[in-house]
Amino acid sequence: MVEQVRKLLEKRVESAAELENLRQSILGKRDTSRICISVCGGTACRASGAEAVVEAFLDEIERRELQVQVEMKETGCHGFCERGPLVVIEPRKIFYQQVKPEDIPEIIAETVLGGKVVERLLYVDPVSSQRITYEPDVPFYKRQTRTIFGANGTIDPTNIEDYIAVGGYSALSKALTGMKPQEIIDEVKKSGLRGRGGGGFPTGKKWQSCREAEADIKYVICNADEGDPGAYQDRSLLEGNPHSVLEGMVIGAYAIGSHRGYIYVRNEYPLAVRHARIAIEQAMDYGLLGENILGSGFDFNVTINKGGGAFVCGESSALMASLEGKIGEPKAKYVHMSEKGLWDNPSLLNNVKTWANVPLVINKGADWYSKIGTSGSKGTMIFSLVGNINNTGLVEVPMGITLREMIFDIGGGIPNGKKFKAVQTGGPSGGCIPEQFLDTPVDFDELTKLGSMMGSGGMIVMDEDTCMVDVAKYFIEFLKGESCGKCTPCREGINRMSEILSNITQGKGKPEDLEALEDLAAVLNAGALCALGQTAANPVMSTLKYFRDEYIAHIEQKKCPAGVCRDLIQYSIDPEKCQGCLRCLRACPTGAITGEKREAHTLNQGLCIKCGACYDVCKFDAVIRQ
Amino acid sequence: MELTLDFPRVKAIVESYTEKVDSLIDSYAGNKEQLISLLQDIQAEFNYLPQDVLVKISQKLDIPLSQVFSVATFFRAFTLKPRGRHLVTVCLGTACHVKGGRRLVEKIERDYGIKPGETTKDMRFTLEAVNCLGCCALGPVVVVDGKYESKMNPDKLDRVLRGYK
Numbered sequence: 001m002v003e004q005v006r007k008l009l010e011k012r013v014e015s016a017a018e019l020e021n022l023r024q025s026i027l028g029k030r031d032t033s034r035i036c037i038s039v040c041g042g043t044a045c046r047a048s049g050a051e052a053v054v055e056a057f058l059d060e061i062e063r064r065e066l067q068v069q070v071e072m073k074e075t076g077c078h079g080f081c082e083r084g085p086l087v088v089i090e091p092r093k094i095f096y097q098q099v100k101p102e103d104i105p106e107i108i109a110e111t112v113l114g115g116k117v118v119e120r121l122l123y124v125d126p127v128s129s130q131r132i133t134y135e136p137d138v139p140f141y142k143r144q145t146r147t148i149f150g151a152n153g154t155i156d157p158t159n160i161e162d163y164i165a166v167g168g169y170s171a172l173s174k175a176l177t178g179m180k181p182q183e184i185i186d187e188v189k190k191s192g193l194r195g196r197g198g199g200g201f202p203t204g205k206k207w208q209s210c211r212e213a214e215a216d217i218k219y220v221i222c223n224a225d226e227g228d229p230g231a232y233q234d235r236s237l238l239e240g241n242p243h244s245v246l247e248g249m250v251i252g253a254y255a256i257g258s259h260r261g262y263i264y265v266r267n268e269y270p271l272a273v274r275h276a277r278i279a280i281e282q283a284m285d286y287g288l289l290g291e292n293i294l295g296s297g298f299d300f301n302v303t304i305n306k307g308g309g310a311f312v313c314g315e316s317s318a319l320m321a322s323l324e325g326k327i328g329e330p331k332a333k334y335v336h337m338s339e340k341g342l343w344d345n346p347s348l349l350n351n352v353k354t355w356a357n358v359p360l361v362i363n364k365g366a367d368w369y370s371k372i373g374t375s376g377s378k379g380t381m382i383f384s385l386v387g388n389i390n391n392t393g394l395v396e397v398p399m400g401i402t403l404r405e406m407i408f409d410i411g412g413g414i415p416n417g418k419k420f421k422a423v424q425t426g427g428p429s430g431g432c433i434p435e436q437f438l439d440t441p442v443d444f445d446e447l448t449k450l451g452s453m454m455g456s457g458g459m460i461v462m463d464e465d466t467c468m469v470d471v472a473k474y475f476i477e478f479l480k481g482e483s484c485g486k487c488t489p490c491r492e493g494i495n496r497m498s499e500i501l502s503n504i505t506q507g508k509g510k511p512e513d514l515e516a517l518e519d520l521a522a523v524l525n526a527g528a529l530c531a532l533g534q535t536a537a538n539p540v541m542s543t544l545k546y547f548r549d550e551y552i553a554h555i556e557q558k559k560c561p562a563g564v565c566r567d568l569i570q571y572s573i574d575p576e577k578c579q580g581c582l583r584c585l586r587a588c589p590t591g592a593i594t595g596e597k598r599e600a601h602t603l604n605q606g607l608c609i610k611c612g613a614c615y616d617v618c619k620f621d622a623v624i625r626q
Numbered sequence: 627m628e629l630t631l632d633f634p635r636v637k638a639i640v641e642s643y644t645e646k647v648d649s650l651i652d653s654y655a656g657n658k659e660q661l662i663s664l665l666q667d668i669q670a671e672f673n674y675l676p677q678d679v680l681v682k683i684s685q686k687l688d689i690p691l692s693q694v695f696s697v698a699t700f701f702r703a704f705t706l707k708p709r710g711r712h713l714v715t716v717c718l719g720t721a722c723h724v725k726g727g728r729r730l731v732e733k734i735e736r737d738y739g740i741k742p743g744e745t746t747k748d749m750r751f752t753l754e755a756v757n758c759l760g761c762c763a764l765g766p767v768v769v770v771d772g773k774y775e776s777k778m779n780p781d782k783l784d785r786v787l788r789g790y791k
Binding site for chain 2: 043044046047048081082084226227228229230231232235236267268269305306307308309310311322323324325326327328384386387388392393424427458460462466471474475478481482484587589611612613616617
């Protein structure tokens with residue numbers, strides 16, 4: 001016991017100078033020329049088998065007795081999730097993708113010991129068809145500006161020393177020892193940082209009002225209840241670099257005078273919960289969290305709360321209700337949460353990405369920070385570029401980059417030779433942006449002008465096979481399930497919209513339905529209690545605005561041009577193309593397809609449930625969907 | 627068949643259950659604010675929220691039963707019905723939706739006769755639909771008992787599910 005206590009005390013860093021000494025001693029112990037194999041351990045790469053790859057590396061290293069020469073590291077998400085499991089061999093940064101356990105002996109023999117590259121594991125750029133050897137040269141990464149997300153690929157998130165080695169907690173030590181709370185807030189204000197959770201509220205302004213609110217107890221909250229479908233950057237950041245979020249929170253707490261913090265994280269993100277928990281424990285051990293942080297006399301503790309799986313809890317007042325152990329219903333915000341929030345005390349709530357930006361602002365200064373981005377939106381933003389796109393993954397870019405650059409230069413365009421149709425941003429509060437606006441610079445204000453919004457940074461690319469009425473219906477169905485039911489416009493309005501959209505997709509739509517949708521949208525916007533309800537109609541309104549002809553085709557011609565809405569399409573078999581291979585016949589769940597081997601099959605419309613199984617399995621394009 | 631009850635065994639089961647429930651509730655030391663975390667622990671232990679446990683929480687933590695029920699039924703993560711041996715979660719986030727996630731749910735509905743939130747009669751599978759697991763690059767995604775299955779299609783899903791008895 002005494003031994004344990006002494007060991008703990010030894011770890012504690014008591015001043016800014018001691019932190020710097022610790023950093024130097026960590027760096028001194030590290031040999032930068034030593035080979036380090038880093039395997040991405042994000043949720044997506046794990047789902048693709050990264051853990052087995054790590055095991056295989058460890059076995060092979062042990063078998064060949066290479067423990068001294070070679071270091072193994074399981075890092076956070078690198079971002080290029082589509083190509084996982086990802087392996088990077090440092091210091092040369094040789095980039096291998098879609099690595100399997102059976103590739104490991106070859107990687108060790110060829111690359112680690114022989115210094116040669118295993119060609120077949122390299123990434124081939126779909127645009128230029130060239131093999132790319134080094135990670136920074138991959139087009140997906142090359143055009144990014146990774147100020148927040150950069151360390152994810154190089155540090156082990158479960159080892160605080162990795163974070164300290166790359167300069168971690170230096171912003172905290174600068175803030176605690178060299179800056180007054182008001183100076184910190186002024187710096188954040190000057191940087192132009194805006195909330196990364198969706199609304200884009202000026203961060204410094206929020207901090208200021210929380211600082212000025214008079215109360216004995218104040219709270220600091222990290223919103224990691226990333227509920228927008230199609231967005232997962234908060235998860236990756238909390239998983240891959242939890243200390244950067246913690247560091248931001250401690251700085252914020254010091255600035256407003258809070259001693260108690262919460263991280264509210266989705267229950268669906270078990271790895272993020274685990275890494276945040278480890279990070280908190282380690283930061284406590286090192287005296288970077290808890291009592292008397294860095295010997296400054298400032299105390300701050302953080303607790304993790306797991307969400308219950310309700311989308312509405314991403315809204316600040318609903319989140320706080322949930323933290324209080326109540327159901328997650330929002331409150332009318334006559335008074336800001338920064339003045340009267342959790343248990344009616346002033347509460348400073350920011351998104352994961354906002355917190356992770358704070359150390360950067362403090363370290364590099366507001367002048368440096370505000371040079372990145374556009375006049376109204378500063379810094380970088382992390383987007384999740386997903387859907388029908390070649391290079392799927394997380395992308396960090398300066399504000400102001402165009403949608404075209406994002407989708408075609410970084411994302412590599414649309415797969416299978418299909419045409420781009422729309423990009424959906426901002427989750428269920430956002431909208432669908434069509435092709436004619438691809439050259440729009442991406443920032444808070446420009447996206448809002450287009451009837452969409454920045455939101456949490458989800459960017460879902462849709463190709464020509466996507467039905468925009470179906471997309472609108474998808475979001476309304478989502479919101480119907482997630483509406484907390486407290487206010488009438490949201491509860492009833494969304495239900496009515498859902499009925500109308502269902503009718504339209506079933507061929508029962510009437511011309512006056514479009515006007516009714518617009519009326520309901522106006523009521524929602526004006527009358528809903530929280531921002532989620534006020535913006536709930538955006539997906540419908542934006543598709544109505546830009547893809548009205550598609551709605552009309554559903555209503556008047558009873559046709560779904562994209563071939564998605566089940567009641568408006570029909571499957572049939574082209575006897576010319578059908579080779580009689582029996583594949584569709586076996587795949588059909590209802591026995592609607594009949595025929596003999598090597599003879600054209602026929603499809604009985606009466607039995608067909610339009611599941612599309614035949615369409616999927618046919619190798620000869622003989623199944624027609626129209 | 628004559629039914630005989632092994633009373634000592636039944637008693638032991640009841641006691642260990644009661645003990646488990648008590649220790650979980652007591653671990654929150656009467657802290658009412660931690661209700662959601664407590665319910666999460668209970669669900670992790672028993673796979674669902676048994677009604678008698680909710681009553682006990684209400685009594686021990688002095689929270690009105692109506693409030694315990696409102697929380698237990700508000701959040702999607704909680705279920706008041708016992709779950710099957712295997713939990714199948716189909717992601718219906720936007721990225722998975724545009725890549726055909728809905729058809730995976732329909733496949734399970736057809737093959738096993740259960741809708742999201744329901745359990746097969748033989749308690750083999752419980753089907754849940756979730757609005758984004760954050761693995762958008764790998765969509766459509768299905769998670770079976772915590773194991774992620776990526777880039778699924780109805781055919782692949784069928785093969786995966788056959789492996790769970």
